[in-house]
Amino acid sequence: MTTPKRVEIGWPALGIAVTAELDDRNAALAQSLWDAMPYRSLQGHALVAGHHLYHVAPVHSLLYQAATYKVEDRRYEPDGTIFASRLQHLGIKYGELTEPMPAIPIGRVVPDDVDSLAEAGRAVWEAVYTTKKPVIAEVRRAGENNGHSLPRLTVTDPEADALIGDLHAETERIWLEAPQELVDLHEGRIPSCAGSYETVLTTLLFVNGETRPLGYAAYGGLVRAAYEDVPLESLRQMARILTSTPAEFLAYCGLEKVWYFTRRTLDCIDRIDNRDDFAALMAHMTLYLNCLGGWNLHLFPWQLGDHLRRVSAPA
Known part of the structure:
Protein backbone atom coordinates (compact mmCIF):
# COMPACT_ATOMS: atom_id res chain seq x y z
CA MET A 1 0.00 0.00 0.00
CA THR A 2 1.30 3.43 -0.94
CA THR A 3 1.60 6.32 1.51
CA PRO A 4 -1.73 8.16 1.70
CA LYS A 5 -1.87 11.60 0.15
CA ARG A 6 -2.94 14.08 2.85
CA VAL A 7 -5.23 16.92 1.82
CA GLU A 8 -6.90 19.78 3.63
CA ILE A 9 -10.48 20.80 2.90
CA GLY A 10 -11.49 24.10 4.42
CA TRP A 11 -14.51 26.37 4.46
CA PRO A 12 -13.15 29.82 5.43
CA ALA A 13 -16.61 31.36 5.79
CA LEU A 14 -17.36 28.76 8.48
CA GLY A 15 -13.96 28.83 10.16
CA ILE A 16 -13.74 25.04 9.72
CA ALA A 17 -11.13 22.84 8.04
CA VAL A 18 -10.54 19.10 8.02
CA THR A 19 -7.66 16.86 6.99
CA ALA A 20 -8.26 13.83 4.81
CA GLU A 21 -6.17 11.06 3.32
CA LEU A 22 -6.54 9.86 -0.27
CA ASP A 23 -5.86 6.15 -0.47
CA ASP A 24 -5.09 3.61 -3.19
CA ARG A 25 -8.54 2.00 -3.60
CA ASN A 26 -8.95 4.12 -6.73
CA ALA A 27 -5.43 5.37 -7.13
CA ALA A 28 -5.80 6.90 -10.60
CA LEU A 29 -8.86 8.93 -9.59
CA ALA A 30 -7.16 10.06 -6.39
CA GLN A 31 -4.12 11.11 -8.43
CA SER A 32 -6.30 13.13 -10.83
CA LEU A 33 -7.79 15.01 -7.91
CA TRP A 34 -4.35 15.47 -6.33
CA ASP A 35 -2.98 16.89 -9.58
CA ALA A 36 -5.81 19.46 -9.74
CA MET A 37 -5.01 20.94 -6.32
CA PRO A 38 -5.20 23.58 -5.09
CA TYR A 39 -8.66 24.73 -6.12
CA ARG A 40 -11.80 26.40 -4.80
CA SER A 41 -15.42 25.52 -5.51
CA LEU A 42 -18.93 26.42 -4.41
CA GLN A 43 -19.84 23.95 -1.65
CA GLY A 44 -23.11 22.13 -2.15
CA HIS A 45 -25.18 19.81 0.00
CA ALA A 46 -27.26 16.79 -0.97
CA LEU A 47 -30.96 17.66 -1.19
CA VAL A 48 -32.50 14.19 -1.21
CA ALA A 49 -29.74 11.75 -0.18
CA GLY A 50 -29.11 12.82 3.41
CA HIS A 51 -26.00 14.06 5.22
CA HIS A 52 -23.68 14.43 2.27
CA LEU A 53 -21.52 17.30 1.03
CA TYR A 54 -20.42 17.66 -2.58
CA HIS A 55 -18.90 20.23 -4.90
CA VAL A 56 -17.98 20.37 -8.56
CA ALA A 57 -14.29 19.52 -8.89
CA PRO A 58 -12.43 21.12 -11.83
CA VAL A 59 -11.16 17.75 -13.03
CA HIS A 60 -12.18 16.73 -16.56
CA SER A 61 -11.01 13.13 -16.14
CA LEU A 62 -13.59 12.47 -13.42
CA LEU A 63 -16.15 12.30 -16.24
CA TYR A 64 -14.65 9.21 -17.83
CA GLN A 65 -11.84 7.72 -15.74
CA ALA A 66 -12.63 4.13 -14.80
CA ALA A 67 -12.87 3.05 -11.18
CA THR A 68 -10.98 0.00 -9.96
CA TYR A 69 -13.02 -0.39 -6.77
CA LYS A 70 -16.65 0.37 -5.96
CA VAL A 71 -18.81 -0.07 -2.88
CA GLU A 72 -22.30 -1.39 -3.56
CA ASP A 73 -24.09 0.90 -1.11
CA ARG A 74 -22.50 4.11 0.12
CA ARG A 75 -24.93 4.30 3.06
CA TYR A 76 -22.80 1.85 4.98
CA GLU A 77 -19.45 3.55 4.49
CA PRO A 78 -17.90 5.31 7.53
CA ASP A 79 -18.67 8.97 8.11
CA GLY A 80 -15.92 11.02 6.53
CA THR A 81 -15.61 8.81 3.44
CA ILE A 82 -14.70 10.81 0.34
CA PHE A 83 -16.15 9.77 -3.02
CA ALA A 84 -15.36 10.65 -6.62
CA SER A 85 -18.29 10.81 -9.03
CA ARG A 86 -18.71 10.79 -12.79
CA LEU A 87 -21.04 13.73 -12.20
CA GLN A 88 -17.74 15.59 -11.65
CA HIS A 89 -18.33 15.78 -7.92
CA LEU A 90 -16.13 15.34 -4.90
CA GLY A 91 -18.50 14.06 -2.21
CA ILE A 92 -18.09 13.52 1.52
CA LYS A 93 -20.44 11.50 3.72
CA TYR A 94 -20.78 13.15 7.13
CA GLY A 95 -23.78 11.32 8.59
CA GLU A 96 -26.82 9.24 7.71
CA LEU A 97 -27.53 8.66 4.03
CA THR A 98 -30.86 7.42 2.71
CA GLU A 99 -30.06 6.86 -0.97
CA PRO A 100 -28.77 3.34 -1.72
CA MET A 101 -26.33 3.52 -4.59
CA PRO A 102 -22.90 2.27 -5.64
CA ALA A 103 -20.08 4.75 -5.09
CA ILE A 104 -16.37 5.20 -5.68
CA PRO A 105 -14.38 5.88 -2.48
CA ILE A 106 -11.02 7.59 -2.82
CA GLY A 107 -10.19 8.48 0.78
CA ARG A 108 -11.44 9.48 4.20
CA VAL A 109 -11.39 12.43 6.58
CA VAL A 110 -9.16 11.60 9.54
CA PRO A 111 -11.15 10.37 12.59
CA ASP A 112 -10.20 13.35 14.76
CA ASP A 113 -11.88 15.71 12.27
CA VAL A 114 -15.17 13.88 11.70
CA ASP A 115 -17.00 15.99 14.29
CA SER A 116 -15.76 19.18 12.61
CA LEU A 117 -16.90 17.75 9.26
CA ALA A 118 -20.41 17.23 10.67
CA GLU A 119 -20.42 20.80 11.95
CA ALA A 120 -19.50 22.02 8.47
CA GLY A 121 -22.20 19.82 6.95
CA ARG A 122 -24.93 21.33 9.14
CA ALA A 123 -23.73 24.87 8.36
CA VAL A 124 -23.65 24.22 4.61
CA TRP A 125 -27.18 22.80 4.76
CA GLU A 126 -28.33 26.02 6.42
CA ALA A 127 -26.63 28.05 3.68
CA VAL A 128 -28.14 26.01 0.83
CA TYR A 129 -31.60 25.63 2.33
CA THR A 130 -32.15 28.97 4.07
CA THR A 131 -29.63 31.80 4.04
CA LYS A 132 -28.31 31.46 0.45
CA LYS A 133 -24.92 32.77 1.57
CA PRO A 134 -22.38 30.96 -0.63
CA VAL A 135 -19.86 28.75 1.17
CA ILE A 136 -16.65 28.20 -0.77
CA ALA A 137 -14.62 25.04 -0.26
CA GLU A 138 -10.83 25.26 -0.49
CA VAL A 139 -9.05 22.03 -1.36
CA ARG A 140 -5.27 21.77 -1.19
CA ARG A 141 -2.44 19.38 -0.50
CA ALA A 142 -1.71 19.35 3.21
CA GLY A 143 0.89 21.93 4.16
CA GLU A 144 0.74 23.78 0.85
CA ASN A 145 -0.81 27.14 -0.02
CA ASN A 146 -4.38 27.71 -1.15
CA GLY A 147 -4.96 28.67 -4.76
CA HIS A 148 -7.25 28.15 -7.68
CA ARG A 189 -36.47 39.27 -13.93
CA ILE A 190 -37.37 37.07 -16.91
CA PRO A 191 -37.28 38.96 -20.26
CA SER A 192 -39.28 36.28 -22.11
CA CYS A 193 -42.05 36.38 -19.45
CA ALA A 194 -41.67 32.62 -18.97
CA GLY A 195 -43.96 31.43 -16.15
CA SER A 196 -47.69 31.13 -16.63
CA TYR A 197 -49.79 33.74 -14.79
CA GLU A 198 -46.56 35.58 -13.86
CA THR A 199 -45.31 32.73 -11.67
CA VAL A 200 -41.56 32.40 -11.07
CA LEU A 201 -41.27 29.19 -9.06
CA THR A 202 -42.62 27.14 -11.97
CA THR A 203 -39.88 28.46 -14.25
CA LEU A 204 -37.20 27.90 -11.61
CA LEU A 205 -38.35 24.30 -11.23
CA PHE A 206 -38.15 23.62 -14.95
CA VAL A 207 -34.75 25.34 -15.25
CA ASN A 208 -33.38 23.15 -12.47
CA GLY A 209 -34.86 20.07 -14.12
CA GLU A 210 -33.16 20.83 -17.44
CA THR A 211 -29.80 22.27 -16.36
CA ARG A 212 -28.62 19.35 -14.23
CA PRO A 213 -29.24 16.54 -16.77
CA LEU A 214 -27.87 18.67 -19.61
CA GLY A 215 -24.54 18.74 -17.78
CA TYR A 216 -24.60 15.41 -15.96
CA ALA A 217 -26.17 13.19 -18.64
CA ALA A 218 -26.02 14.87 -22.05
CA TYR A 219 -22.65 16.62 -22.23
CA GLY A 220 -21.04 14.41 -19.58
CA GLY A 221 -22.40 11.35 -21.36
CA LEU A 222 -20.91 12.53 -24.64
CA VAL A 223 -17.48 12.74 -23.00
CA ARG A 224 -17.81 9.18 -21.71
CA ALA A 225 -19.06 7.95 -25.10
CA ALA A 226 -16.05 9.52 -26.82
CA TYR A 227 -13.69 7.62 -24.52
CA GLU A 228 -15.61 4.39 -25.09
CA ASP A 229 -14.79 4.40 -28.81
CA VAL A 230 -18.21 5.42 -30.14
CA PRO A 231 -17.69 6.39 -33.80
CA LEU A 232 -17.25 10.11 -34.36
CA GLU A 233 -20.25 10.46 -36.66
CA SER A 234 -22.44 8.79 -34.05
CA LEU A 235 -21.08 11.20 -31.44
CA ARG A 236 -22.06 14.13 -33.64
CA GLN A 237 -25.57 12.76 -34.06
CA MET A 238 -25.91 12.15 -30.31
CA ALA A 239 -24.78 15.71 -29.59
CA ARG A 240 -27.45 17.17 -31.85
CA ILE A 241 -30.18 14.93 -30.43
CA LEU A 242 -29.33 15.33 -26.74
CA THR A 243 -28.41 18.99 -26.35
CA SER A 244 -30.33 21.25 -28.71
CA THR A 245 -33.87 21.13 -27.30
CA PRO A 246 -33.05 21.58 -23.58
CA ALA A 247 -30.51 24.34 -24.34
CA GLU A 248 -33.03 26.25 -26.46
CA PHE A 249 -35.64 25.93 -23.71
CA LEU A 250 -33.19 27.21 -21.10
CA ALA A 251 -32.55 30.27 -23.28
CA TYR A 252 -36.29 30.99 -23.28
CA CYS A 253 -36.22 30.77 -19.47
CA GLY A 254 -33.34 33.26 -19.25
CA LEU A 255 -30.12 31.25 -19.63
CA GLU A 256 -29.31 32.60 -23.08
CA LYS A 257 -25.59 31.83 -22.80
CA VAL A 258 -26.32 28.09 -22.56
CA TRP A 259 -28.02 28.23 -25.95
CA TYR A 260 -25.32 30.52 -27.35
CA PHE A 261 -22.54 28.10 -26.40
CA THR A 262 -24.57 25.07 -27.48
CA ARG A 263 -25.20 26.58 -30.92
CA ARG A 264 -21.50 27.30 -31.34
CA THR A 265 -20.67 23.77 -30.21
CA LEU A 266 -23.06 22.17 -32.68
CA ASP A 267 -21.70 24.40 -35.44
CA CYS A 268 -18.17 23.19 -34.63
CA ILE A 269 -18.59 19.46 -34.37
CA ASP A 270 -18.49 18.75 -38.12
CA ARG A 271 -15.05 20.40 -38.22
CA ILE A 272 -13.65 18.14 -35.48
CA ASP A 273 -11.97 15.08 -36.96
CA ASN A 274 -10.99 13.00 -33.90
CA ARG A 275 -12.62 11.76 -30.70
CA ASP A 276 -10.07 13.34 -28.35
CA ASP A 277 -10.84 16.83 -29.63
CA PHE A 278 -14.57 16.11 -29.53
CA ALA A 279 -14.23 14.93 -25.92
CA ALA A 280 -12.27 18.06 -24.98
CA LEU A 281 -14.96 20.40 -26.29
CA MET A 282 -17.71 18.40 -24.61
CA ALA A 283 -15.73 18.35 -21.36
CA HIS A 284 -15.62 22.14 -21.29
CA MET A 285 -19.35 22.33 -21.97
CA THR A 286 -19.89 19.83 -19.15
CA LEU A 287 -17.86 21.81 -16.64
CA TYR A 288 -19.68 25.01 -17.61
CA LEU A 289 -23.11 23.36 -17.23
CA ASN A 290 -22.16 21.65 -13.98
CA CYS A 291 -21.02 25.00 -12.59
CA LEU A 292 -24.35 26.57 -13.59
CA GLY A 293 -26.18 23.63 -12.06
CA GLY A 294 -24.35 24.04 -8.77
CA TRP A 295 -25.29 27.71 -8.55
CA ASN A 296 -28.88 26.96 -9.48
CA LEU A 297 -29.15 24.40 -6.67
CA HIS A 298 -27.69 26.93 -4.25
CA LEU A 299 -30.02 29.77 -5.28
CA PHE A 300 -33.19 27.70 -5.54
CA PRO A 301 -35.75 28.65 -2.81
CA TRP A 302 -35.95 25.25 -1.14
CA GLN A 303 -37.18 26.87 2.08
CA LEU A 304 -40.54 27.59 0.42
CA GLY A 305 -41.38 23.92 0.97
CA ASP A 306 -40.48 23.91 4.66
CA HIS A 307 -44.06 22.99 5.58
CA LEU A 308 -43.79 19.78 3.56
CA ARG A 309 -42.21 17.08 5.71
CA ARG A 310 -41.98 13.30 5.41
CA VAL A 311 -44.72 11.36 7.15
CA SER A 312 -43.44 8.43 9.17
CA ALA A 313 -45.16 5.11 8.70
CA PRO A 314 -47.32 3.98 11.68
CA ALA A 315 -45.42 1.81 14.15
Missing part, protein backbone atom coordinates in the same frame (compact mmCIF):
# COMPACT_ATOMS: atom_id res chain seq x y z
CA SER A 149 -7.19 27.48 -11.41
CA LEU A 150 -9.42 25.79 -13.95
CA PRO A 151 -7.87 23.42 -16.50
CA ARG A 152 -7.91 24.57 -20.12
CA LEU A 153 -7.78 21.89 -22.81
CA THR A 154 -6.65 22.56 -26.37
CA VAL A 155 -7.70 21.09 -29.72
CA THR A 156 -6.29 21.23 -33.23
CA ASP A 157 -9.15 23.01 -35.00
CA PRO A 158 -8.76 26.80 -34.52
CA GLU A 159 -12.50 27.51 -34.36
CA ALA A 160 -13.13 24.78 -31.81
CA ASP A 161 -10.11 25.87 -29.79
CA ALA A 162 -11.38 29.46 -29.73
CA LEU A 163 -14.74 28.20 -28.50
CA ILE A 164 -13.01 26.25 -25.71
CA GLY A 165 -11.17 29.44 -24.78
CA ASP A 166 -14.46 31.34 -24.51
CA LEU A 167 -16.06 28.53 -22.50
CA HIS A 168 -13.08 28.41 -20.18
CA ALA A 169 -13.24 32.18 -19.63
CA GLU A 170 -16.98 32.13 -18.92
CA THR A 171 -16.65 29.18 -16.54
CA GLU A 172 -13.87 30.96 -14.67
CA ARG A 173 -16.01 34.11 -14.47
CA ILE A 174 -18.93 32.33 -12.79
CA TRP A 175 -17.03 29.64 -10.85
CA LEU A 176 -17.02 31.51 -7.54
CA GLU A 177 -19.64 34.18 -8.26
CA ALA A 178 -23.30 33.55 -9.04
CA PRO A 179 -24.07 34.07 -12.77
CA GLN A 180 -26.13 37.21 -13.31
CA GLU A 181 -28.55 35.33 -15.57
CA LEU A 182 -29.41 33.00 -12.69
CA VAL A 183 -29.60 35.83 -10.16
CA ASP A 184 -32.02 37.70 -12.42
CA LEU A 185 -34.11 34.58 -12.93
CA HIS A 186 -34.36 33.86 -9.21
CA GLU A 187 -35.33 37.47 -8.54
CA GLY A 188 -38.13 37.32 -11.11
Whole structure:
Protein backbone atom coordinates (compact mmCIF):
# COMPACT_ATOMS: atom_id res chain seq x y z
CA MET A 1 0.00 0.00 0.00
CA THR A 2 1.30 3.43 -0.94
CA THR A 3 1.60 6.32 1.51
CA PRO A 4 -1.73 8.16 1.70
CA LYS A 5 -1.87 11.60 0.15
CA ARG A 6 -2.94 14.08 2.85
CA VAL A 7 -5.23 16.92 1.82
CA GLU A 8 -6.90 19.78 3.63
CA ILE A 9 -10.48 20.80 2.90
CA GLY A 10 -11.49 24.10 4.42
CA TRP A 11 -14.51 26.37 4.46
CA PRO A 12 -13.15 29.82 5.43
CA ALA A 13 -16.61 31.36 5.79
CA LEU A 14 -17.36 28.76 8.48
CA GLY A 15 -13.96 28.83 10.16
CA ILE A 16 -13.74 25.04 9.72
CA ALA A 17 -11.13 22.84 8.04
CA VAL A 18 -10.54 19.10 8.02
CA THR A 19 -7.66 16.86 6.99
CA ALA A 20 -8.26 13.83 4.81
CA GLU A 21 -6.17 11.06 3.32
CA LEU A 22 -6.54 9.86 -0.27
CA ASP A 23 -5.86 6.15 -0.47
CA ASP A 24 -5.09 3.61 -3.19
CA ARG A 25 -8.54 2.00 -3.60
CA ASN A 26 -8.95 4.12 -6.73
CA ALA A 27 -5.43 5.37 -7.13
CA ALA A 28 -5.80 6.90 -10.60
CA LEU A 29 -8.86 8.93 -9.59
CA ALA A 30 -7.16 10.06 -6.39
CA GLN A 31 -4.12 11.11 -8.43
CA SER A 32 -6.30 13.13 -10.83
CA LEU A 33 -7.79 15.01 -7.91
CA TRP A 34 -4.35 15.47 -6.33
CA ASP A 35 -2.98 16.89 -9.58
CA ALA A 36 -5.81 19.46 -9.74
CA MET A 37 -5.01 20.94 -6.32
CA PRO A 38 -5.20 23.58 -5.09
CA TYR A 39 -8.66 24.73 -6.12
CA ARG A 40 -11.80 26.40 -4.80
CA SER A 41 -15.42 25.52 -5.51
CA LEU A 42 -18.93 26.42 -4.41
CA GLN A 43 -19.84 23.95 -1.65
CA GLY A 44 -23.11 22.13 -2.15
CA HIS A 45 -25.18 19.81 0.00
CA ALA A 46 -27.26 16.79 -0.97
CA LEU A 47 -30.96 17.66 -1.19
CA VAL A 48 -32.50 14.19 -1.21
CA ALA A 49 -29.74 11.75 -0.18
CA GLY A 50 -29.11 12.82 3.41
CA HIS A 51 -26.00 14.06 5.22
CA HIS A 52 -23.68 14.43 2.27
CA LEU A 53 -21.52 17.30 1.03
CA TYR A 54 -20.42 17.66 -2.58
CA HIS A 55 -18.90 20.23 -4.90
CA VAL A 56 -17.98 20.37 -8.56
CA ALA A 57 -14.29 19.52 -8.89
CA PRO A 58 -12.43 21.12 -11.83
CA VAL A 59 -11.16 17.75 -13.03
CA HIS A 60 -12.18 16.73 -16.56
CA SER A 61 -11.01 13.13 -16.14
CA LEU A 62 -13.59 12.47 -13.42
CA LEU A 63 -16.15 12.30 -16.24
CA TYR A 64 -14.65 9.21 -17.83
CA GLN A 65 -11.84 7.72 -15.74
CA ALA A 66 -12.63 4.13 -14.80
CA ALA A 67 -12.87 3.05 -11.18
CA THR A 68 -10.98 0.00 -9.96
CA TYR A 69 -13.02 -0.39 -6.77
CA LYS A 70 -16.65 0.37 -5.96
CA VAL A 71 -18.81 -0.07 -2.88
CA GLU A 72 -22.30 -1.39 -3.56
CA ASP A 73 -24.09 0.90 -1.11
CA ARG A 74 -22.50 4.11 0.12
CA ARG A 75 -24.93 4.30 3.06
CA TYR A 76 -22.80 1.85 4.98
CA GLU A 77 -19.45 3.55 4.49
CA PRO A 78 -17.90 5.31 7.53
CA ASP A 79 -18.67 8.97 8.11
CA GLY A 80 -15.92 11.02 6.53
CA THR A 81 -15.61 8.81 3.44
CA ILE A 82 -14.70 10.81 0.34
CA PHE A 83 -16.15 9.77 -3.02
CA ALA A 84 -15.36 10.65 -6.62
CA SER A 85 -18.29 10.81 -9.03
CA ARG A 86 -18.71 10.79 -12.79
CA LEU A 87 -21.04 13.73 -12.20
CA GLN A 88 -17.74 15.59 -11.65
CA HIS A 89 -18.33 15.78 -7.92
CA LEU A 90 -16.13 15.34 -4.90
CA GLY A 91 -18.50 14.06 -2.21
CA ILE A 92 -18.09 13.52 1.52
CA LYS A 93 -20.44 11.50 3.72
CA TYR A 94 -20.78 13.15 7.13
CA GLY A 95 -23.78 11.32 8.59
CA GLU A 96 -26.82 9.24 7.71
CA LEU A 97 -27.53 8.66 4.03
CA THR A 98 -30.86 7.42 2.71
CA GLU A 99 -30.06 6.86 -0.97
CA PRO A 100 -28.77 3.34 -1.72
CA MET A 101 -26.33 3.52 -4.59
CA PRO A 102 -22.90 2.27 -5.64
CA ALA A 103 -20.08 4.75 -5.09
CA ILE A 104 -16.37 5.20 -5.68
CA PRO A 105 -14.38 5.88 -2.48
CA ILE A 106 -11.02 7.59 -2.82
CA GLY A 107 -10.19 8.48 0.78
CA ARG A 108 -11.44 9.48 4.20
CA VAL A 109 -11.39 12.43 6.58
CA VAL A 110 -9.16 11.60 9.54
CA PRO A 111 -11.15 10.37 12.59
CA ASP A 112 -10.20 13.35 14.76
CA ASP A 113 -11.88 15.71 12.27
CA VAL A 114 -15.17 13.88 11.70
CA ASP A 115 -17.00 15.99 14.29
CA SER A 116 -15.76 19.18 12.61
CA LEU A 117 -16.90 17.75 9.26
CA ALA A 118 -20.41 17.23 10.67
CA GLU A 119 -20.42 20.80 11.95
CA ALA A 120 -19.50 22.02 8.47
CA GLY A 121 -22.20 19.82 6.95
CA ARG A 122 -24.93 21.33 9.14
CA ALA A 123 -23.73 24.87 8.36
CA VAL A 124 -23.65 24.22 4.61
CA TRP A 125 -27.18 22.80 4.76
CA GLU A 126 -28.33 26.02 6.42
CA ALA A 127 -26.63 28.05 3.68
CA VAL A 128 -28.14 26.01 0.83
CA TYR A 129 -31.60 25.63 2.33
CA THR A 130 -32.15 28.97 4.07
CA THR A 131 -29.63 31.80 4.04
CA LYS A 132 -28.31 31.46 0.45
CA LYS A 133 -24.92 32.77 1.57
CA PRO A 134 -22.38 30.96 -0.63
CA VAL A 135 -19.86 28.75 1.17
CA ILE A 136 -16.65 28.20 -0.77
CA ALA A 137 -14.62 25.04 -0.26
CA GLU A 138 -10.83 25.26 -0.49
CA VAL A 139 -9.05 22.03 -1.36
CA ARG A 140 -5.27 21.77 -1.19
CA ARG A 141 -2.44 19.38 -0.50
CA ALA A 142 -1.71 19.35 3.21
CA GLY A 143 0.89 21.93 4.16
CA GLU A 144 0.74 23.78 0.85
CA ASN A 145 -0.81 27.14 -0.02
CA ASN A 146 -4.38 27.71 -1.15
CA GLY A 147 -4.96 28.67 -4.76
CA HIS A 148 -7.25 28.15 -7.68
CA SER A 149 -7.19 27.48 -11.41
CA LEU A 150 -9.42 25.79 -13.95
CA PRO A 151 -7.87 23.42 -16.50
CA ARG A 152 -7.91 24.57 -20.12
CA LEU A 153 -7.78 21.89 -22.81
CA THR A 154 -6.65 22.56 -26.37
CA VAL A 155 -7.70 21.09 -29.72
CA THR A 156 -6.29 21.23 -33.23
CA ASP A 157 -9.15 23.01 -35.00
CA PRO A 158 -8.76 26.80 -34.52
CA GLU A 159 -12.50 27.51 -34.36
CA ALA A 160 -13.13 24.78 -31.81
CA ASP A 161 -10.11 25.87 -29.79
CA ALA A 162 -11.38 29.46 -29.73
CA LEU A 163 -14.74 28.20 -28.50
CA ILE A 164 -13.01 26.25 -25.71
CA GLY A 165 -11.17 29.44 -24.78
CA ASP A 166 -14.46 31.34 -24.51
CA LEU A 167 -16.06 28.53 -22.50
CA HIS A 168 -13.08 28.41 -20.18
CA ALA A 169 -13.24 32.18 -19.63
CA GLU A 170 -16.98 32.13 -18.92
CA THR A 171 -16.65 29.18 -16.54
CA GLU A 172 -13.87 30.96 -14.67
CA ARG A 173 -16.01 34.11 -14.47
CA ILE A 174 -18.93 32.33 -12.79
CA TRP A 175 -17.03 29.64 -10.85
CA LEU A 176 -17.02 31.51 -7.54
CA GLU A 177 -19.64 34.18 -8.26
CA ALA A 178 -23.30 33.55 -9.04
CA PRO A 179 -24.07 34.07 -12.77
CA GLN A 180 -26.13 37.21 -13.31
CA GLU A 181 -28.55 35.33 -15.57
CA LEU A 182 -29.41 33.00 -12.69
CA VAL A 183 -29.60 35.83 -10.16
CA ASP A 184 -32.02 37.70 -12.42
CA LEU A 185 -34.11 34.58 -12.93
CA HIS A 186 -34.36 33.86 -9.21
CA GLU A 187 -35.33 37.47 -8.54
CA GLY A 188 -38.13 37.32 -11.11
CA ARG A 189 -36.47 39.27 -13.93
CA ILE A 190 -37.37 37.07 -16.91
CA PRO A 191 -37.28 38.96 -20.26
CA SER A 192 -39.28 36.28 -22.11
CA CYS A 193 -42.05 36.38 -19.45
CA ALA A 194 -41.67 32.62 -18.97
CA GLY A 195 -43.96 31.43 -16.15
CA SER A 196 -47.69 31.13 -16.63
CA TYR A 197 -49.79 33.74 -14.79
CA GLU A 198 -46.56 35.58 -13.86
CA THR A 199 -45.31 32.73 -11.67
CA VAL A 200 -41.56 32.40 -11.07
CA LEU A 201 -41.27 29.19 -9.06
CA THR A 202 -42.62 27.14 -11.97
CA THR A 203 -39.88 28.46 -14.25
CA LEU A 204 -37.20 27.90 -11.61
CA LEU A 205 -38.35 24.30 -11.23
CA PHE A 206 -38.15 23.62 -14.95
CA VAL A 207 -34.75 25.34 -15.25
CA ASN A 208 -33.38 23.15 -12.47
CA GLY A 209 -34.86 20.07 -14.12
CA GLU A 210 -33.16 20.83 -17.44
CA THR A 211 -29.80 22.27 -16.36
CA ARG A 212 -28.62 19.35 -14.23
CA PRO A 213 -29.24 16.54 -16.77
CA LEU A 214 -27.87 18.67 -19.61
CA GLY A 215 -24.54 18.74 -17.78
CA TYR A 216 -24.60 15.41 -15.96
CA ALA A 217 -26.17 13.19 -18.64
CA ALA A 218 -26.02 14.87 -22.05
CA TYR A 219 -22.65 16.62 -22.23
CA GLY A 220 -21.04 14.41 -19.58
CA GLY A 221 -22.40 11.35 -21.36
CA LEU A 222 -20.91 12.53 -24.64
CA VAL A 223 -17.48 12.74 -23.00
CA ARG A 224 -17.81 9.18 -21.71
CA ALA A 225 -19.06 7.95 -25.10
CA ALA A 226 -16.05 9.52 -26.82
CA TYR A 227 -13.69 7.62 -24.52
CA GLU A 228 -15.61 4.39 -25.09
CA ASP A 229 -14.79 4.40 -28.81
CA VAL A 230 -18.21 5.42 -30.14
CA PRO A 231 -17.69 6.39 -33.80
CA LEU A 232 -17.25 10.11 -34.36
CA GLU A 233 -20.25 10.46 -36.66
CA SER A 234 -22.44 8.79 -34.05
CA LEU A 235 -21.08 11.20 -31.44
CA ARG A 236 -22.06 14.13 -33.64
CA GLN A 237 -25.57 12.76 -34.06
CA MET A 238 -25.91 12.15 -30.31
CA ALA A 239 -24.78 15.71 -29.59
CA ARG A 240 -27.45 17.17 -31.85
CA ILE A 241 -30.18 14.93 -30.43
CA LEU A 242 -29.33 15.33 -26.74
CA THR A 243 -28.41 18.99 -26.35
CA SER A 244 -30.33 21.25 -28.71
CA THR A 245 -33.87 21.13 -27.30
CA PRO A 246 -33.05 21.58 -23.58
CA ALA A 247 -30.51 24.34 -24.34
CA GLU A 248 -33.03 26.25 -26.46
CA PHE A 249 -35.64 25.93 -23.71
CA LEU A 250 -33.19 27.21 -21.10
CA ALA A 251 -32.55 30.27 -23.28
CA TYR A 252 -36.29 30.99 -23.28
CA CYS A 253 -36.22 30.77 -19.47
CA GLY A 254 -33.34 33.26 -19.25
CA LEU A 255 -30.12 31.25 -19.63
CA GLU A 256 -29.31 32.60 -23.08
CA LYS A 257 -25.59 31.83 -22.80
CA VAL A 258 -26.32 28.09 -22.56
CA TRP A 259 -28.02 28.23 -25.95
CA TYR A 260 -25.32 30.52 -27.35
CA PHE A 261 -22.54 28.10 -26.40
CA THR A 262 -24.57 25.07 -27.48
CA ARG A 263 -25.20 26.58 -30.92
CA ARG A 264 -21.50 27.30 -31.34
CA THR A 265 -20.67 23.77 -30.21
CA LEU A 266 -23.06 22.17 -32.68
CA ASP A 267 -21.70 24.40 -35.44
CA CYS A 268 -18.17 23.19 -34.63
CA ILE A 269 -18.59 19.46 -34.37
CA ASP A 270 -18.49 18.75 -38.12
CA ARG A 271 -15.05 20.40 -38.22
CA ILE A 272 -13.65 18.14 -35.48
CA ASP A 273 -11.97 15.08 -36.96
CA ASN A 274 -10.99 13.00 -33.90
CA ARG A 275 -12.62 11.76 -30.70
CA ASP A 276 -10.07 13.34 -28.35
CA ASP A 277 -10.84 16.83 -29.63
CA PHE A 278 -14.57 16.11 -29.53
CA ALA A 279 -14.23 14.93 -25.92
CA ALA A 280 -12.27 18.06 -24.98
CA LEU A 281 -14.96 20.40 -26.29
CA MET A 282 -17.71 18.40 -24.61
CA ALA A 283 -15.73 18.35 -21.36
CA HIS A 284 -15.62 22.14 -21.29
CA MET A 285 -19.35 22.33 -21.97
CA THR A 286 -19.89 19.83 -19.15
CA LEU A 287 -17.86 21.81 -16.64
CA TYR A 288 -19.68 25.01 -17.61
CA LEU A 289 -23.11 23.36 -17.23
CA ASN A 290 -22.16 21.65 -13.98
CA CYS A 291 -21.02 25.00 -12.59
CA LEU A 292 -24.35 26.57 -13.59
CA GLY A 293 -26.18 23.63 -12.06
CA GLY A 294 -24.35 24.04 -8.77
CA TRP A 295 -25.29 27.71 -8.55
CA ASN A 296 -28.88 26.96 -9.48
CA LEU A 297 -29.15 24.40 -6.67
CA HIS A 298 -27.69 26.93 -4.25
CA LEU A 299 -30.02 29.77 -5.28
CA PHE A 300 -33.19 27.70 -5.54
CA PRO A 301 -35.75 28.65 -2.81
CA TRP A 302 -35.95 25.25 -1.14
CA GLN A 303 -37.18 26.87 2.08
CA LEU A 304 -40.54 27.59 0.42
CA GLY A 305 -41.38 23.92 0.97
CA ASP A 306 -40.48 23.91 4.66
CA HIS A 307 -44.06 22.99 5.58
CA LEU A 308 -43.79 19.78 3.56
CA ARG A 309 -42.21 17.08 5.71
CA ARG A 310 -41.98 13.30 5.41
CA VAL A 311 -44.72 11.36 7.15
CA SER A 312 -43.44 8.43 9.17
CA ALA A 313 -45.16 5.11 8.70
CA PRO A 314 -47.32 3.98 11.68
CA ALA A 315 -45.42 1.81 14.15
